[in-house]
Amino acid sequence: MALSETGGRLRARLQAIEHGCEGICQYRLVPLDAQEFPPVEAGAHVDLHLPNGLVRQYSLLPSSGPGGYLIAVKRDAAGRGGSQWLHEAARVGMALEISAPRNHFALREDNGAQAPVLLLAGGIGITPVYAMLHALEAQGRTFELHYWGRSLEQMLFAGQLGADSRVQLHVAAQGKAPRAAEVVAAAHADADVYACGPQSMLDELAALDASRRSGRIYMERFAAPVPVDASAAAGFEVVLARSGLRVPVGPEQSILEVLKERGMDVMYSCEQGVCGACEVTCLEGEPLHLDSVRTPQEHAQEKTIMICCSRSLGERLVLDL
Amino acid sequence: MNCPARSGILDEPTIEPALLNDWHVVGTSEEFAPGKLVPITLLERDLVGWRDDEGVAHVWEDLCIHRGARLSKGFIQNNRVVCPYHGWNYDATAQCVLMPAAPTEKPMAKARALRHHTREAYGLVWACLGEPAHDIPAFPEWDDPSYKKVVCGPYHFRSGYRALENFIDPTHFPFVHAGVNGIMDLPDPIPPYQVKLEDGILSTSEIKVTQPYGDPRNIPVVAYYAYKCLRPLVAYFKKRVVISDPQHAHLGSEDDRFCTFFTAQQVDATHSIVRITCAMNFDPQPTDAEVRRRQDLVYAQDSAIVDTQRPERIPVDLRKELHHRTDLLGQKYRKWLHDMGVMYGTV
Numbered sequence: 001m002a003l004s005e006t007g008g009r010l011r012a013r014l015q016a017i018e019h020g021c022e023g024i025c026q027y028r029l030v031p032l033d034a035q036e037f038p039p040v041e042a043g044a045h046v047d048l049h050l051p052n053g054l055v056r057q058y059s060l061l062p063s064s065g066p067g068g069y070l071i072a073v074k075r076d077a078a079g080r081g082g083s084q085w086l087h088e089a090a091r092v093g094m095a096l097e098i099s100a101p102r103n104h105f106a107l108r109e110d111n112g113a114q115a116p117v118l119l120l121a122g123g124i125g126i127t128p129v130y131a132m133l134h135a136l137e138a139q140g141r142t143f144e145l146h147y148w149g150r151s152l153e154q155m156l157f158a159g160q161l162g163a164d165s166r167v168q169l170h171v172a173a174q175g176k177a178p179r180a181a182e183v184v185a186a187a188h189a190d191a192d193v194y195a196c197g198p199q200s201m202l203d204e205l206a207a208l209d210a211s212r213r214s215g216r217i218y219m220e221r222f223a224a225p226v227p228v229d230a231s232a233a234a235g236f237e238v239v240l241a242r243s244g245l246r247v248p249v250g251p252e253q254s255i256l257e258v259l260k261e262r263g264m265d266v267m268y269s270c271e272q273g274v275c276g277a278c279e280v281t282c283l284e285g286e287p288l289h290l291d292s293v294r295t296p297q298e299h300a301q302e303k304t305i306m307i308c309c310s311r312s313l314g315e316r317l318v319l320d321l
Numbered sequence: 322m323n324c325p326a327r328s329g330i331l332d333e334p335t336i337e338p339a340l341l342n343d344w345h346v347v348g349t350s351e352e353f354a355p356g357k358l359v360p361i362t363l364l365e366r367d368l369v370g371w372r373d374d375e376g377v378a379h380v381w382e383d384l385c386i387h388r389g390a391r392l393s394k395g396f397i398q399n400n401r402v403v404c405p406y407h408g409w410n411y412d413a414t415a416q417c418v419l420m421p422a423a424p425t426e427k428p429m430a431k432a433r434a435l436r437h438h439t440r441e442a443y444g445l446v447w448a449c450l451g452e453p454a455h456d457i458p459a460f461p462e463w464d465d466p467s468y469k470k471v472v473c474g475p476y477h478f479r480s481g482y483r484a485l486e487n488f489i490d491p492t493h494f495p496f497v498h499a500g501v502n503g504i505m506d507l508p509d510p511i512p513p514y515q516v517k518l519e520d521g522i523l524s525t526s527e528i529k530v531t532q533p534y535g536d537p538r539n540i541p542v543v544a545y546y547a548y549k550c551l552r553p554l555v556a557y558f559k560k561r562v563v564i565s566d567p568q569h570a571h572l573g574s575e576d577d578r579f580c581t582f583f584t585a586q587q588v589d590a591t592h593s594i595v596r597i598t599c600a601m602n603f604d605p606q607p608t609d610a611e612v613r614r615r616q617d618l619v620y621a622q623d624s625a626i627v628d629t630q631r632p633e634r635i636p637v638d639l640r641k642e643l644h645h646r647t648d649l650l651g652q653k654y655r656k657w658l659h660d661m662g663v664m665y666g667t668v
Binding site: 109110111112115211214215216267268269270274275276277292293294295298 | 510511512513515526527529638639640642643644645646648649652653656
């Protein structure tokens with residue numbers, strides 16, 4: 001085995017902690033007892049398993065690769081403890097467990113590899129977006145970045161980005177800044193939009209009328225609630241509303257697999273979230289959508305879930321089955 | 322005498338209510354020419370169609386109640402269908418009004434041809450073999466005088482469902498209709514689109530495609546297709562057409578639309594006849610011949626490929642073929658058929 005794994009996790013050494021900007025530190029993680037980490041593509045994140053039992057997701061910054069991963073963490077005094085631990089208790093040299101990288105926020109080519117791209121970042125939401133910017137630049141694609149922050153001092157990479165003509169920094173402290181939705185409305189309707197930032201910004205984007213755009217809006221919600229107990233983080237319960245049957249879904253299982261094992265006659269085809277055959281109405285609970293059939297806006301509207309790949313953010317989903 | 326009870330009279334295939342009680346197109350209005358008997362096969366049933374002196378279209382079993390001869394081999398005389406075997410005369414109510422071997426006798430009340438519900442709409446003749454459970458699906462542009470209407474077909478296909486699914490699939494355009502409805506070297510990527518099931522009808526949001534020869538005006542357009550599946554064998558699209566060359570954009574209008582109302586008659590489980598009615602409102606209006614020339618080309622290109630698809634009976638179980646989100650409408654169509662209990666011509 002090339003990688004040291006514990007229950008699908010990778011062991012990492014915290015090699016360096018660096019000052020990023022006011023309130024944000026960067027953490028470099030290198031393989032602890034393996035040669036290399038898995039390769040990374042722009043938009044990917046890892047789960048960080050902290051010694052106090054917390055599991056937190058962090059986007060990987062551009063210099064991440066097999067030799068080591070780089071994340072940026074903003075101290076959030078009002079947060080749920082992950083950033084606080086990293087800012088106060090983490091010490092260089094510590095061993096930490098991380099998951100292999102996952103990407104729910106990859107750059108898409110299905111709208112045409114040459115579709116114009118609009119990147120939107122709010123605050124610490126710059127982390128996956130900055131990786132995308134580097135990827136787009138490497139591909140020679142045209143893009144535009146709008147980046148909102150409270151002050152330049154609190155905006156990661158503001159120095160590098162401030163000099164780039166494709167980038168607009170919107171600094172609240174400097175007066176009036178446009179809303180993210182206004183920027184999208186003013187942009188080319190063909191442009192693919194990638195956005196990461198606070199809940200309010202993403203909700204505003206989700207409310208935009210998708211029918212007016214041929215380009216799509218893809219969002220990463222970095223503040224998704226994650227259960228505190230690491231073992232519950234991956235497992236959840238599915239309730240089948242028509243029969244009242246309650247079915248546990250383990251961390252390594254899909255909802256579809258569990259239902260198939262029980263002999264249920266559910267429709268499916270691709271088993272990887274690209275076709276929509278397994279779409280089921282979700283009556284209760286908060287799905288974690290991992291398919292590419294519908295956009296986040298459509299998911300918000302349709303209240304359905306693709307059971308072959310999607311999961312639950314909470315402990316329970318009630319499905320119309 | 323043959324038993325006149327409607328069920329059990331013939332060796333009929335089992336046809337589920339969703340199709341039995343549905344309206345099916347059995348001809349264009351033009352095919353129902355006055356004075357002509359039209360042999361028809363619908364769902365393996367042999368039928369005869371004709372148009373009476375009042376202009377009303379009729380669809381009957383192709384069978385004389387007397388000795389079972391085919392009425393379609395007979396002729397029309399004095400607004401009556403005359404059986405080729407013993408010359409029994411049936412009037413427009415399907416009642417036998419003359420038995421030439423006993424010309425002074427009043428034919429028995431039971432001496433009737435077996436009638437089916439028949440209607441005409443959108444330049445097409447429709448029949449229902451059972452009791453209609455729905456009205457004929459709506460085609461709003463038919464009654465809109467700003468639209469020119471042209472009926473096209475018949476086009477022969479094997480599976481009517483495969484033909485319909487092909488009709489609602491814009492991703493085949495660059496390949497099957499290269500140079501006409503799409504560009505093979507530059508296929509349009511299809512972003513996610515919405516499919517809704519409302520009031521028993523499946524419909525999509527607009528799907529954008531580039532068409533080098535996008536309508537009968539023979540000009541390149543950007544087309545936005547909004548599809549509907551109205552019944553198992555009836556579908557429709559309303560296409561918004563925008564002239565793609567900015568220099569000629571002024572020749573078009575924002576309201577330019579090209580609509581197609583698609584129907585498939587199932588002859589049997591693996592043979593069908595497609596007839597369509599096109600409606601368009603742009604200027605200059607193409608001639609009927611120009612519209613048909615283009616449709617004849619496109620549907621010939623379609624059937625050449627669609628008829629190679631296996632299995633011929635479309636799998637309505639989504640696990641049986643591989644789907645992609647760009648096939649979302651076709652995939653929802655199959656599930657819709659499955660949920661309706663459509664089994665004839667499917668697997």
